[in-house]
Amino acid sequence: MKHLLSIDDVSKDEALAILNLATEMREVNTREVRKLPALNGKVVANLFFEDSTRTRISFEIAAKRLSADVVNFTAKGSSVSKGESLKDTVWTLEAMGVDAFVVRHHHSGAPQKIAASNWSKATIINGGDGTHEHPTQALLDALTMRVRLKGASDSGDLAGVRVLIVGDILHSRVARSNALLLRKLGAIVAFAGPSTLLPRTATTLVDEVYFDLDEALENSFDVVMMLRVQSERMNSSFVPNSVEYTALFGLTDERFENLGGKALIMHPGPMNRGLEIASKVADSDSSAISEQVSNGVAVRMAVLYRLLAQESK
Amino acid sequence: MTARTVLDAQDIDRAIVRISHEIVEANHGTDNLLILGIPTRGVYLANRIAQAIAKNNPGFELEHSLGRLDVTMFRDDLKSQPNRAISPTQIPVSDITDRTVVLVDDVLFSGRTIRAALDALVTHGRPKAVRLAVLVDRGHRELPIRADYVGKNLPTSVTERISVKLTETDEEQSVVITQ
Numbered sequence: 001m002k003h004l005l006s007i008d009d010v011s012k013d014e015a016l017a018i019l020n021l022a023t024e025m026r027e028v029n030t031r032e033v034r035k036l037p038a039l040n041g042k043v044v045a046n047l048f049f050e051d052s053t054r055t056r057i058s059f060e061i062a063a064k065r066l067s068a069d070v071v072n073f074t075a076k077g078s079s080v081s082k083g084e085s086l087k088d089t090v091w092t093l094e095a096m097g098v099d100a101f102v103v104r105h106h107h108s109g110a111p112q113k114i115a116a117s118n119w120s121k122a123t124i125i126n127g128g129d130g131t132h133e134h135p136t137q138a139l140l141d142a143l144t145m146r147v148r149l150k151g152a153s154d155s156g157d158l159a160g161v162r163v164l165i166v167g168d169i170l171h172s173r174v175a176r177s178n179a180l181l182l183r184k185l186g187a188i189v190a191f192a193g194p195s196t197l198l199p200r201t202a203t204t205l206v207d208e209v210y211f212d213l214d215e216a217l218e219n220s221f222d223v224v225m226m227l228r229v230q231s232e233r234m235n236s237s238f239v240p241n242s243v244e245y246t247a248l249f250g251l252t253d254e255r256f257e258n259l260g261g262k263a264l265i266m267h268p269g270p271m272n273r274g275l276e277i278a279s280k281v282a283d284s285d286s287s288a289i290s291e292q293v294s295n296g297v298a299v300r301m302a303v304l305y306r307l308l309a310q311e312s313k
Numbered sequence: 314m315t316a317r318t319v320l321d322a323q324d325i326d327r328a329i330v331r332i333s334h335e336i337v338e339a340n341h342g343t344d345n346l347l348i349l350g351i352p353t354r355g356v357y358l359a360n361r362i363a364q365a366i367a368k369n370n371p372g373f374e375l376e377h378s379l380g381r382l383d384v385t386m387f388r389d390d391l392k393s394q395p396n397r398a399i400s401p402t403q404i405p406v407s408d409i410t411d412r413t414v415v416l417v418d419d420v421l422f423s424g425r426t427i428r429a430a431l432d433a434l435v436t437h438g439r440p441k442a443v444r445l446a447v448l449v450d451r452g453h454r455e456l457p458i459r460a461d462y463v464g465k466n467l468p469t470s471v472t473e474r475i476s477v478k479l480t481e482t483d484e485e486q487s488v489v490i491t492q
Contacts, residue, residue, distance in 0.1 A: 017398065024383070024399050033436035036386040066386075153401075309391045 007180040021302035039068035062300035108132035138177035159186030167227030192216040320488035328464030333365035343373040359417035387429035424458035
């Protein structure tokens with residue numbers, strides 16, 4: 001594997017290899033010196049055309065733990081504001097000797113475009129593109145589920161695990177990548193959301209689709225993953241207003257209580273506390289939200305190692 | 314291709330027992346000993362050495378004195394090798410400061426694996442001393458590294474292959490040289 005652009009390109013064996021490597025990387029965080037020399041001398045550029053806290057910092061920490069050098073590019077404050085194109089931006093950084101680009105872009109397909117072009121010989125890792133995919137998020141979610149449901153040292157798949165993904169599925173690259181990966185790993189995946197925010201292809205992407213959250217929650221899910229309401233992508237009237245959204249599709253204290261602590265609560269962040277997820281729910285023992293963030297570093301270390309440790313592919 | 318068995322099953326068992334005695338003798342007992350195997354076969358040999366020590370020294374507790382150390386991420390040949398999977402590292406104690414660590418591997422050749430192991434070890438702390446036990450020393454060192462405990466010294470040519478077979482992974486138990 002040279003690039004990580006989509007979960008579609010990742011076989012089940014490859015996904016398990018990444019998760020198992022990430023399990024070992026989790027252990028590195030408990031050592032006295034939390035650093036490995038594997039990518040010494042490599043340069044990883046975070047190429048971010050869209051805002052991000054955890055993905056960018058997580059990739060940065062992961063690359064640094066593997067001894068790579070990291071440069072951060074954000075569109076704000078760069079020559080992009082003077083009109084420099086994606087192509088020229090990549091060219092410029094390539095000329096400075098970058099081995100890998102972690103690309104986040106508001107347009108779906110931007111990382112694929114860079115990988116398919118002759119702009120750069122570097123490895124491209126998709127750090128979230130438009131409404132398309134966010135493969136490392138899906139991998140870290142799968143790892144978090146495996147650790148919480150099957151134990152930290154488990155090395156198997158997620159066969160039979162029932163996962164409900166709730167909210168704005170239409171705009172969610174996290175939902176798409178998760179649906180592809182989790183089903184590859186044997187999980188049963190369901191979507192729940194308002195019909196305006198479910199893609200027409202939902203029934204081909206997942207096993208079950210619900211338009212009513214309360215009905216969905218009656219079907220004993222092991223994992224309930226709440227998605228962020230993406231106000232920046234809500235450019236037409238998908239939902240009447242936020243109060244109604246919370247009433248119909250928010251994981252409120254009441255809905256959480258009815259779950260009886262049986263389901264693992266996840267959220268890719270950033271959270272709108274009080275909108276899609278109640279604050280108490282996010283901070284409860286059933287919540288794996290902070291573990292998702294820590295596992296993100298381990299998973300990204302595993303991905304960087306697998307893509308960059310070898311010289312030529 | 315010619316194959317020559319240089320150690321048979323009994324030779325290997327005897328070498329392990331002898332090495333276990335030598336370790337205890339040099340350490341003046343079993344206090345603060347930490348035996349760490351290097352995957353893959355070093356882990357099995359470390360298990361056997363630790364068990365041999367425990368048999369003769371009732372105060373030696375395996376759960377605090379036996380572990381494994383993966384060195385993959387510290388190798389200097391990552392670039393040229395196909396993507397290596399890494400295996401678990403288990404250090405059975407939280408602090409190795411006062412420990413005498415005995416690294417265990419099957420074959421000592423260039424010394425590069427042991428160099429990687431020394432680097433991997435310092436990420437876990439600063440041991441009191443580090444020793445090296447190997448089943449076979451075949452020479453041709455590329456680094457200033459030597460073993461403290463050796464099952465058998467085997468003068469070889471660089472082109473010969475040494476294969477160590479142990480009952481934990483293989484059907485038989487032997488050390489074989491093939492040309």
